[in-house]
Amino acid sequence: xxxxxxxxxxxxxxxxxxxxxxxxxxxxxxxxxxxxxxxxxxxxxxxxxxxxxxxxxxxxxxxxxxxxxxxxxxxxxxxxxxxxxxxxxxxxxxxxxxxxxxxxxxxxxxxxxxxxxxxxxxxxxxxxxxxxxxxxxxxxxxxxxxxxxxxxxxxxxxxxxxxxxxxxxxxxxxxxxxxx
Numbered sequence: 001x002x003x004x005x006x007x008x009x010x011x012x013x014x015x016x017x018x019x020x021x022x023x024x025x026x027x028x029x030x031x032x033x034x035x036x037x038x039x040x041x042x043x044x045x046x047x048x049x050x051x052x053x054x055x056x057x058x059x060x061x062x063x064x065x066x067x068x069x070x071x072x073x074x075x076x077x078x079x080x081x082x083x084x085x086x087x088x089x090x091x092x093x094x095x096x097x098x099x100x101x102x103x104x105x106x107x108x109x110x111x112x113x114x115x116x117x118x119x120x121x122x123x124x125x126x127x128x129x130x131x132x133x134x135x136x137x138x139x140x141x142x143x144x145x146x147x148x149x150x151x152x153x154x155x156x157x158x159x160x161x162x163x164x165x166x167x168x169x170x171x172x173x174x175x176x177x178x179x180x
Contacts, residue, residue, distance in 0.1 A: 030080065085142065115151070
């Protein structure tokens with residue numbers, strides 16, 4: 001029995017949800033999102049709540065029950081408050097800036113790295129070393145933040161690279177340098 005799938009979702013004010021065919025549409029103050037879903041999962045609006053139910057007790061259907069409930073919940077949060085991830089650049093001379101819809105970063109390579117900012121995502125750079133990725137889709141914000149971090153992953157000896165703000169890097173001790 002899915003414990004997450006059985007929890008009703010609170011419907012925020014000013015948000016419209018429609019589930020026609022096999023597409024979920026959510027429209028709120030920040031924008032619109034849509035998601036395809038399995039027809040064995042059904043959504044019902046009961047007052048201020050949305051209840052997710054499944055058609056049968058087969059294992060794949062049970063697995064999707066909690067998944068689609070959480071996807072709908074993430075969509076509702078996205079169109080009302082949005083999602084944000086913060087990255088920090090560590091290293092001497094490492095910095096980033098936004099020009100138009102391009103994120104330009106100096107990460108210790110011989111050339112600058114230019115990252116095209118996709119539609120629906122906002123990227124801001126504060127104090128040249130703090131990158132904030134924000135948007136309404138949790139999946140897209142996480143993917144973009146992961147791609148930016150992948151451009152220069154933090155290394156364990158000096159901690160240079162791009163890391164998430166809440167991430168801790170396990171540091172290693174370098175060579176001891178003791179000679180006899």
